[in-house]
Amino acid sequence: MFGNLTAFDSDLFDPLELMRREFGQLLDDRSGPRGIRSVIAGSYPAINVGASPEQIDVYVFAAGLEAKSIDVSVQKNLLTVSGERKLEPDSEAHYYRRERRGGAFHRVITLPEDVDPDRVTASYRDGVLRITVARHEAVQPKRIEVK
Amino acid sequence: MNEKRDIKAQDHRAIQEPAGQQPYLRPAADIYEDSGGITVEADLPGVSRERLNIEVDGNNLTIDGTIGVEMPDGMEALHAEIGSTHLRRSFTLSNELEADKISAELKDGVLRLYLPKREELQPRKIEVTTG
Structure with a gap:
């Protein structure tokens, strides 16, 4: 799921990649249609979606959340994930870098x-929310035996 | 220690791609200083304690982690914003920090490192008197 994805995105955190992207937007070299709900690259949290014959797995890379604060809902085939990350800066300290988003x-x-949509499970572990949605059996490939 | 970790990681199904072919991602970090020392907080979602390696070599502090999420067999990516399982970031330490006393805590994918200053170098408040 991770290694064969060069077609999607290389390194979201790489400053050169970000710069290239911004220039690309300036020059409008990607003026094709985009998803109306798409977000800016690098937004918190990052999401990976993987498909296998039995299920769809959605991985939300959301470090530092409380499981209670995460809302997951499925309506037909629309999955909504929302939550809030409270990042309260230490007001006594001097910050050199603040890259994390809250x-x-x-x-x-x-x-x-x-x-x-009736068979959904969600778990949060090590800062990753994994949502598994089962697929209807009809579309799972059936092995046809040759006699 | 690294080698041992790698062998362990191979047993785990989640690491399917051969190591070394993926780019390193640079985890986002906050760095701040108070009178006692410097705190580094880094987001390492999907990295468990066993997959996290923090090393101090001379003046270099390196955070190295591997994302270990479970994936079912035959999974194909439909969409991916994280394109690698390797996270790495290095910092250069300064002399007044005590490398032996660095403490680390990992919770819900957030690493908090505390780098204390040497005691003799902690700031003393100097009273300014008038008169």
């Missing part, structure tokens, strides 16, 4: 049409 987030992900 605050409320809300992401909507369109899943494939064949998911079953």
Whole structure:
């Protein structure tokens, strides 16, 4: 899921990549249609979506959240994840870098049409929220035996 | 120690890609200083304690972690904003920090490192008197 993804994005945190992206936007070399709910690259939290024959797995890389504060809902094939990360700066300290993002987030992900919204599980571990949505059996590849 | 870790990681299904072919991602970090020392807070989502390696070599502090999420067999990516499982970031320490006393805490994918200053170098408040 991670290594074969050069077609999507290389390094989101790489300053050169970010600069290239910004120039690209300035020059409008990617003027094709974009998802109406798409967010700026590098937004918190980053999301990966993987598909396997039985299920769709959504990985939300949301470090430092409380499991209680995460809201996950599925409506047909629309998955909504929202939550809030409270990042309170230490007012006594002097900051050299503040790169981490906090605050409320809300992401909507369109899943494939064949998911079953009644079979969803979500767990939060090591700062990653994993949401698994089962797919209807009809679309799972069937092995046809040759006699 | 590194080698031992790698062998362990291979047993785990989550690491499917051969190491060394992926780019390193640079985790976001906050760095701040108070009178006692410097705190580094870095976001390492998906990195467990066993997959995190923090090393001080001379003046260099390196944070090295591997994302270990479980993936079902035959998974294909539909969308990916994280394109690598390797996270790494280095910092150069300054002399007044005590490398032996660095403490680390990892919770919900957030690493907090505390780098205390040497006691004799902690600031003393100097009273300014008038008169």
